[in-house]
Amino acid sequence: MTTSATELRAAIASVLADIAPEIDLGAIDASGNLRDEIDLDSLDALRLIEGLESRLGVTIPEADHATVGSLDDLVAYLARRSAEQPTGYDRRDDESADTR
């Protein structure tokens, strides 16, 4: 299954509507750090990941959090994940987790 970048951005916006309702994703710097751009604390960030996991049926292991900084990064990451991993949680991902 592949999902277009437009669909992924819409999914991100939809999840963020519950977490940061005043944010207009079109108005932020898509290459800047997403959490700084829209001021997400660690609980907000976890809720975003949780929302994306359930909405898109992908898994986003904790070890990958640090590699995804900007909105553009996140869209590219999700496109890759949804292409290679259609649905369900894949425990294999966590064995490659680096320390911290």
Add this chain to the structure above:
Amino acid sequence: MPSLGADMESGVLLEWLVEPGAQVHRGDIVAVVDTDKAEIEIESFEDGTIDDLMEPGARVPVGERIATITVDPTSGSQPDPAPVPAPTPAQPVKSVVPTPTPAPSPPAPVAAAPRVVLPHHERPRVSPLARRAAEARHVDLTHLEGTGYDHAIVLADVERADADSRIPTTEPATSALAGAAAPDGHAATMREATAALMARSKREIPHFSVETTIDLANAMAWLESHNAGRPAAERVLPAALLLAATARAARDVPELNAHFEGGRVKPATAVHVGVAIALRGGGLIAPAILDADRSSVDETMERLRDVATRAKRGVMRASEMTQATITVTNLGDRGADKVLGVIYPPQVAIVGLGAIRDRVTAVDGMIAVRPSVIATVAADHRVTDGHQASRFLAALDHHLQTPELF
């Protein structure tokens, strides 16, 4: 009208979620009150029959009766069958915690609230926030199943219905939501309420503080293995681990887990940890996680997530707003290195946690780089001193070295 925080002088009764004559139980949510900080769900403090409900809409001073609860004489929990007022603090403005067993008073007839007793389920009961959100998101309330008290429709139900009706590719209702999350003018009044409370704290409480740097290598390693293989919905954040450890340290050093009221210390009988939560658009709210010292790390995370989510939506429960016995301010992973908090009266201590960072440190005579947190405690010098505060931080350190024991 219960006092829902040291900074509250009055509240607007928004809505009753029960009908006159309804049976209520201790802990049931019976009404919604708008304070300057949030919409707060008021819980019953008694088992019994509720009646004489005041008409919603008015601003009511703290301490004024808004209903009577006639305690059921057969319940056995209360020997006194006399009607009692809604929980009323002994000193309406100064007291923070509503007296759990209010003084009985005769059920003086109040300006009659309309006694329209509707049969149950004739119309859906809807909380004000839920109604506002439903209007904004065009959710039809008539077919919604409520999960609140007595099947009242609450915000979560509207959100669920809204989410169910939305598919990933539809346009997000960002602008429509803004009104529900941050009512206009609320931020300003909230700032005023916080200002008054913090000014009072600094005026009345002789603060002192101590700090220590706590090695979190064990804690972070434990957390990483704890979270491995779990979906995001089940993961634990460092904030929850720090919170659980703080609650245990407060139990170990009870001198810091207390209230100071009327010139005297009242040691707390439980550990209810207030969590300072910064709201989007400004403002601060510090609801309590009750009996936090008895929650596992997973439970603490679940409760932190729940309380933070509701705080950001502006709906809290009265018990959460009044019962904190110590507060934690945690700057989080993007925060500054260190914070020295301002005590929430009538509490006597506030724990400050900076961002967890890798720092150079000495370990077994060698230089090492380890994750650590700078923990501070600011305490009331009328009540306690540096020795107890140091013991508190030592206890916090101790618990964070052995998270597997929580």
